[in-house]
Amino acid sequence: MLDLTHTAPKPKVIAGAKHDWELVIGMEIHAQVSSNAKLFSGASTAVGAEPNSNVAFVDAAMPGMLPVINDYCVEQAVRTGLGLKAQINLVSAFDRKNYFYPDLPQGYQISQLYHPIVGAGEVLVEMAPGIARLVRIERIHLEQDAGKSIHDMDPAMSFVDFNRTGVALMEIVSRPDIRGPEEAAAYVVKLRQILRYLGTCDGDMQHGNLRADVNVSVCRPGQYEKYQASQDFSHLGTRCEIKNMNSMRFIQLAIDYEARRQIAILEDGGVIKQETRLYDPDRNETRSMRSKEEAHDYRYFPDPDLLPLQIEQAWVDAIAASMPELPDAKKARFINDFGLTDYDASVLTADLESAGYFEAVAQGRDGKQAANWVINELFGRLNKQGLGIADSPVSSAQLGGILDLIAAGDISGKMAKDLFELVWTDGGDPAEVAAAHGMKQVTDTGAIEAAVDEIIAANPAQVEKARANPKLAGWFVGQVIKASGGKANPVVVNDLVMRKLGL
Numbered sequence: 001m002l003d004l005t006h007t008a009p010k011p012k013v014i015a016g017a018k019h020d021w022e023l024v025i026g027m028e029i030h031a032q033v034s035s036n037a038k039l040f041s042g043a044s045t046a047v048g049a050e051p052n053s054n055v056a057f058v059d060a061a062m063p064g065m066l067p068v069i070n071d072y073c074v075e076q077a078v079r080t081g082l083g084l085k086a087q088i089n090l091v092s093a094f095d096r097k098n099y100f101y102p103d104l105p106q107g108y109q110i111s112q113l114y115h116p117i118v119g120a121g122e123v124l125v126e127m128a129p130g131i132a133r134l135v136r137i138e139r140i141h142l143e144q145d146a147g148k149s150i151h152d153m154d155p156a157m158s159f160v161d162f163n164r165t166g167v168a169l170m171e172i173v174s175r176p177d178i179r180g181p182e183e184a185a186a187y188v189v190k191l192r193q194i195l196r197y198l199g200t201c202d203g204d205m206q207h208g209n210l211r212a213d214v215n216v217s218v219c220r221p222g223q224y225e226k227y228q229a230s231q232d233f234s235h236l237g238t239r240c241e242i243k244n245m246n247s248m249r250f251i252q253l254a255i256d257y258e259a260r261r262q263i264a265i266l267e268d269g270g271v272i273k274q275e276t277r278l279y280d281p282d283r284n285e286t287r288s289m290r291s292k293e294e295a296h297d298y299r300y301f302p303d304p305d306l307l308p309l310q311i312e313q314a315w316v317d318a319i320a321a322s323m324p325e326l327p328d329a330k331k332a333r334f335i336n337d338f339g340l341t342d343y344d345a346s347v348l349t350a351d352l353e354s355a356g357y358f359e360a361v362a363q364g365r366d367g368k369q370a371a372n373w374v375i376n377e378l379f380g381r382l383n384k385q386g387l388g389i390a391d392s393p394v395s396s397a398q399l400g401g402i403l404d405l406i407a408a409g410d411i412s413g414k415m416a417k418d419l420f421e422l423v424w425t426d427g428g429d430p431a432e433v434a435a436a437h438g439m440k441q442v443t444d445t446g447a448i449e450a451a452v453d454e455i456i457a458a459n460p461a462q463v464e465k466a467r468a469n470p471k472l473a474g475w476f477v478g479q480v481i482k483a484s485g486g487k488a489n490p491v492v493v494n495d496l497v498m499r500k501l502g503l
């Protein structure tokens, strides 16, 4: 069962020169929909293609061309909504958001202002075991991405690449429920994790496939609670929106800078102007880009080329029936089925590849031991070499084979680490590699007994000490294992030593 009991984290408090302030943050996440074709054309969404080669006439806004909705993109938005426990709107509609920019050939972006496809949902953001923020989702709407302006190819010219023009985006809008920079970053991490589990967005932030607009305001302690009770935004401060953030670190730095900037203005008796700002990582500051446009500045109106989008409940139900297991459920299951700690379960469910690998190793084996090996040995080794789990030279079957040899008492923990190293570099079936390298733990009592007798006979003084203080018997165990060249099974040695010493 999923245990969602949690306590909310404390909001971040910043001490100004005059008094304390709290942060209030709401995020708009633009997530590129995983789909082979664009939202309103059949053109490919592949990246890295020759500039302007994946552009249909409708993407280039040729006269008379009409958009045709790609139902797979709609399905992806519905799947995302279901993954965020959100309401799915069976009727939604597309609007034109008008603005002029060289990378926007239509002169407007098709978006969904008035009737989005997805309504209210939620995301649980864990900050520590048992401490979590429930961030409410206000809406998700579908919209077109813009093209790319290129200014750095020639000092005297600007270019434009329309390959990205018309690719489907989901804008996922949160309520202002996030209360600090760390929570903001954790929210993006969690949302990205859910999208990747769902397969609706690849979450590649480096290539801008997931980017965040971060809305920040500050208020005096107590004001947020008034907003919560009434949902009346006038209790909150004026927000500034920091556009296009695609790094967890910069999101946190930008929020911190922006909050302090606003506090300084307010304590000086000034007012915050609602505006759009850009973060400059080189100078760690935000700068005004433009004053905030209101919806009416965009002259939104229903797109006359597109009928309202109507979907069937049965179709939504079919998508719901095919949902994969999501991160919270998988984590709870790992804790329950494999006895993992909260921390280990979080690490192992961070992405689907790690979770799948771990599960293959843990199935039918000691789950905790499997977790230790995957997290400490495997991840440690992969990190050292800068590899991802998909590129691991040791497969889950091979790692499972190593654990089986330990469980059978054939190799010691120390030998297992050496064996792991051998399998990592040379590959092969672990049992065969172990045999080829003479890695076999001695469990034969007869052979070990002789060594124990010999060491006891040679060290009468140690024997006296150990009989007086049984904790010192470990010394004999160490000696016997050393004498065997590390091959004697420590469990067997320990039993014999204790018996021979009469302990």
Ligand SMILES: Nc1ncnc2c1ncn2[C@@H]1O[C@H](COP(=O)(O)OP(=O)(O)OP(=O)(O)O)[C@@H](O)[C@H]1O
Pocket (backbone or CB within 6 Å): 024, 025, 026, 027, 028, 173, 174, 175, 176, 177, 213, 215, 216, 217, 233, 236, 237, 238, 239, 241
């Ligand atoms: N006082 C506030 N402090 C912090 N965040 C706020 C505040 N008021 C609203 N927000 C957040 O600002 C965001 C507003 O996004 P929304 O898409 O609704 O409008 P927008 O930013 O005006 O539109 P656009 O998509 O054109 O940028 C939401 O995430 C909301 O939670």
Ligand SMILES: [Mg+2]
Pocket (backbone or CB within 6 Å): 028, 171, 173
């Ligand atoms: Mg928005």
Ligand SMILES: [Mg+2]
Pocket (backbone or CB within 6 Å): 028, 213, 241
């Ligand atoms: Mg916005």
